[in-house]
Structures are given as structure tokens and as C-alpha cells.
Amino acid sequence: MNNLVYLVPLLPLAGFLINGLGRNFLSKPLVSLIGCGVILGSFVISLVLFFDVKSGHNTLANAFEFIRVGKLSIPFAFQIDPLSSLFLLIITGVGFLIHVYSTAYMKEEAEPHFARYFSYLNLFVFSMLLLVMGANYVIMFIGWEGVGLCSYLLIGYWFRNTEYNNAAKKAFVMNRIGDLGFLLAIFWMIQYFGSADFAQVFSKAGIMPSNDKVLVGITLLLFVGATGKSAQIPLYTWLPDAMAGPTPVSALIHAATMVTAGIYMIARSNLLYTLAPTSQGVVAIVGLTTAILAATIALKQNDIKKVLAYSTVSQLGYMFLGLGVGAYTGAVFHVMTHAFFKALLFLGAGSVIHAMHHEQDIRKMGGLSKWLPITHITFLLGCLAIAGIPPFSGFFSKDEILNAAFEKNPVLYYVGLGGALMTAYYMFRLYAMTFRGKFRGTHEQEHHLHESPAPITMPLIVLAFLAVVGGFLGIPEIFAKDAHWLEHFLSPVFAASTERAKHEPMPHSTEWTLLAVSVVLILASVVWAWNKFSRYEDKGIEETGFGKILANKWYVDELYDAIVNKPLRAISVFLNNVVEKSAIDGIVNGFGRVVNYGSRQLRLLQSGQVGSYILLMVIASVVFFIIQLFMK
């Protein structure tokens, strides 16, 4: 079994090397075949590993000793347990569909760039697999950095466009800020527990008292890392800008996999968080705030990908809310369903953009259901899933998180429900403006409208199927007893936490009430948005008042610019003009001037007169003689 474990990340790595090195002479079909083939291979192996885990057999594969310093030993080890095997399936499965989709979506690119794209994509999958398979925080961190790098490379894939490059740089810098927190947390763990191994850290932390200062510190630092990678307040602003990359990249990296790395990390460290309720509170509050803030911004965006990006930020916020209230299974469940429906929505948006010849403004779309039937149906299913309408997948996962929030504190539930209503509203605004009503684009665009080819529609259909049925993996107790398959599957991972945070399940009557209220409200907002935006006319009116604030994303970018960029720039100008030019240059030039002056004076001693040299010699001898007399 160990050798199979190694193959999972090695296949994408091989694909990366072949496509990357052979980009100038491999043909496009060959590149596509290699790029998709290696991911399919990983997926098949992941399935084998999954069934192995399902039969109750976890694998710990120790490849080699990575770092050995003094008593500290960090092995390059992979761990396959329920949590990582589930993520493996999501990454390789959704990843494979997106690779297939990319073969059609990117086919207009020149051959070397086409191969470059696939090599980056394979490298990304490799890094992501390292991240979830690592058996200690250091291996996780390697993958963590790798996915950050690939995210940067793929956002800036069209590198001739300065704006895209800036978006890529922004993503990288924002991620680095978070990574520092993660790195500090690892150092602290190694210093305090003497190991970065999951098993050892958790067993040592398990006997510590609740809310120990060290645990709170470590978990907060880990959470800083998660806010960077998973786009939470205050580091979320990179994700909407990351839409500069190709759409399949947005689907794979910025919706389905990479941005959920933070959730994986916290779910993996669930015991630490359960033992540090303070940090859990912070996670819940930050997650909920992000969910609401991003949802309000999404209400007023007109770029099809921007709406989806803010919706991703918002959904990630829900996952963190789930983690924060101790619903680890719920959060992982939502990661899974979100991977299905958000990848579907992004790929659907890509199909629309493809048909509209790179037009992304939904004000210029409308009525596309006539020309794009498959995209339309799958997109609608995705919207129903994300809005949380039963029995689609989003309903089950979101409901589980919100119920857990209610048990913790009803306020969290009400605010979260408000966000869910906004989600339903903006998703159906997006859907209605894109697919309903009259076409508002140019005649030329209308003439060229066509359904996308099979490599694009097939992944859509598969993902739509998953988005519809994915929720049945976690049917809540009130519908059927012991039907929550995912909870059983993941229970070994979260066992220590569940044991420590035991609580009475809430009465079924309350749960039914909550369920009914939320479904009715969500349906109402869906119908409202559908009716309102099906008749949308582009009148070219600027937003005013509060709407303008939302359309401008609460001016957060401007705020960051004012409180971080501007002062930093002012300091740099000051450092350049004052410190650099007068102080440092003064010191350097001053040294030069002193040496210059000194040597000019010393040169006078070299008169060429033998007599004067000898005189100096005699004087020196006498001086040394006197010195040695007194030294005694």
C-alpha cells in the first residue's frame, strides 16, 4: 500500500516535469493526454486508498528522513486517514474534471503556453496532494507554499497583462503574510512539543488544560495562516482579484481546492482548537464576519466571476464558522459540497465567457438559456445547490453548520441565516441576469453564441450530478437515523474533539422549525431575485448611496491602500531621500573622503629622501625601546 501512496503525488509531479520540459515540442493533444492522464491515475489510486481507509486501515508511509537536527526529527511522511483520503478524492476528482475542461477552454493558446498551463496545473495538484497527505506540519507547509506558488503562476498566466501580474503579486504577498503566521506556529510547536508530527503534537496537547496560553497562541497563529490561504478577513482581498487567471484555474484553485487548505489545516488540528475555546471563538467570529461582508459585496457585482469569487469568500466564511463552533464534520462536508457546486458554477461561467467571446459583464448578457442549454441547466442546479434548497447538496452542509451555530449561540445562527439569504439572492440575480430575459449584448456576439464542446459540457454534467446528490452523504438525524455517512467516516479524526466537547443534541422540534424557517426564507429570496432580475434592463444608471459602497466592495482595497500602502510608500520615500541619500551615502562617501584625505597627507612622508626615512626608522626604534622599557 505504501508504494501506491507515493504514486499519488508522484504522478502529477511527473506530468509537471514532462509537460514543463517538453513544452516546446509536445503537441497539444499529447500535452492534454499527459496532463489529464496523470491526474486520472492519481484519482484511481486515491479511490483504491479510499476503500482501503473505508475498511478501517489507515496508512502511514515514511519516505525518508527529511530533517534531523539534534533531538528533532522530521520525516518526509504521508498519512492516509479518512480526512486526507476524502480530500484526495476531491482534489484529484474535481481536478481531473477541470483538467479535461481546460483542454477545450485553453485550446486557443499557443503550444508552449498550452503546455506551460498544464504543467502549472499538474504542479498545483502535486503541491495540494503534499499538503493534505503530509503526516506532519512541515510537509503540509511545503505543499502550502507550493500551492501558493502555483496560484501566483496561474493568476499571472497571461503575463503580458500588467494588471493580471499585479493581481498575481497581490495574491502572493497576501498569502505570504498568512504563511508567516503558519511558520511561526510550526516553530512554536517544535519548540514546545519537540515535534511537528500530527500524532505526537496531538497526543502531547491532549493532556494540556483547556485554554492553555501556548495552545491559544499556536492556534491563533495557525488561523492567521488559514486567513491568508482561505481568504478570510483581513487577508481576503486577493481572492476576487485572482479572477484574472483563466476560469478553470479559478474553479480548481480559487474555489474547490487551494482555498480550502485553511479549513483542512484547522480540521486536522481540531483537537488543538477544541482545547482552545478562545481561538475557536475568534475563528467563528472572523468566519461569520467574512461570510456576511463578502455576501453583501456580491450583491452588487456585475462581473460574473467577481460574483462567484465573493461567493467563494462568503462560503469559506461559513466553513470557518463551522470550525469555530466545533462542527468539524459540517465544515469538511461543506468543503466537499462547495467543491462540487462552486467548481460547477465557475466552469459554467467559463462556458458562458467562452461563448460570449471573453465578455464577463452580466449586464451585457441575458437570455442565454436559449443558446447554452446544457450550461444553463447545470448552472441552475449549481445555484440551487449553493442557495441551500433541499434536496441539493448545499442545503445539507450549510444546514449542518448553521444548526451547530445555533447550538453554540443563536445570534450566530441568525446572522448566518441572513448571509444565506443574501447568497440565495445574489446567486439567482446572477443566474437571472445571465440566462433569463432578453439578450443585451452586441449583434455580433449574439450571432456567435453557441453551446461549448463536449470536453467543457461533460465536466459540467458530472459536477452537476455531484452537486445534486453530494448532500446525501450527510443526511441529518431528523430525516433518517444514522444516515450521516460522512460523520461515521470522519469520526476517527474528530474523535478526541467530540469526546471533549460533548453536548446534548437539540430537540428535533427546534431543528424542524429552524429548517422550515430557513427554507421558506431562502425560497422567498430566490423568487424575489428571479422575478426582479429576469426583467433586467441595462439603463446605465450608476449605483448611489449604500449600493455604491457595496459595488465598490466597502472600499476595503482603498482602506488597505490608505492604511498600509500609502504609509509604507511614504516611509520608503523618506528612507530613500533622507536615510539613504544623506545618512548611508554620507557614511559611505565619508569613508572614501577620509581615506582619500589621509592618504594625501601620508604621501608627504614619502619624500624620497633617504635621510628622512632613516630618521623615521631611528625615531621608531627609540620609541619602541622606550615602550618596552615601560612595559616591564
Added chain:
Amino acid sequence: MPINYYIFLAVALFCIGVVGVLTRRNAIIIFMCIELMLNAVNLLLIAFSKMHHLSALALDAQTKAGTEAQLFVFFIMVVAAAEVSVGLAIIVMMYRNIHSVDVNFLNRLKH
């Protein structure tokens, strides 16, 4: 004779040599002054050697202790002779080139 006299004489000779080297410009006279200094040192070596030998003899009639310094004197004389031959050759070459033995003319190493 007390050792002091020898020391005074040697120091006087050495100082005369130093002052000569410093003040005179004629290369040959500078040369002679250097010889004077070397001989002052020789004289001192001999004087101390004799002194040590006498004090050692008082303890042991057969001893050779203290006589080693006299060997150095011979060494110095040999080295001085070699130096004289080289130095005189340099002075001859100098005279051939600049028609003078004044060392102050030899300041071209300055630049």
C-alpha cells in the same frame, strides 16, 4: 676594567654612527658610519662576553661559558665585509649614472 667604560664607548660610537648616517649626504661617509655602528655592537658583544666568561671561570676553571658571543662578532664581521662589497658596488654604479655620491639625488623612487 669595569664594564661601564666599554658600554659608554660603544654607545658613543653607535650614536656617532647614527648621527653620521642621518646628517651626512655623501654615500661613502654614510657607509663608514654604518660600519661604525656595526663595530660598536661588536665591541659591546666582546665586552659582555668577557664579563660573563670571567664570572663563569670563578665557579669552574675549565668552563667555556660566555665565549659564544665572540663567534657572533666574527659573523658580523663577515656579513659586514659582504655588505661593504655590495654597497661599494652600488655606490660605483650610482656614481656612473649620476656623477655624484650624494644620496639626496636618489629620490626618484618617490613617484
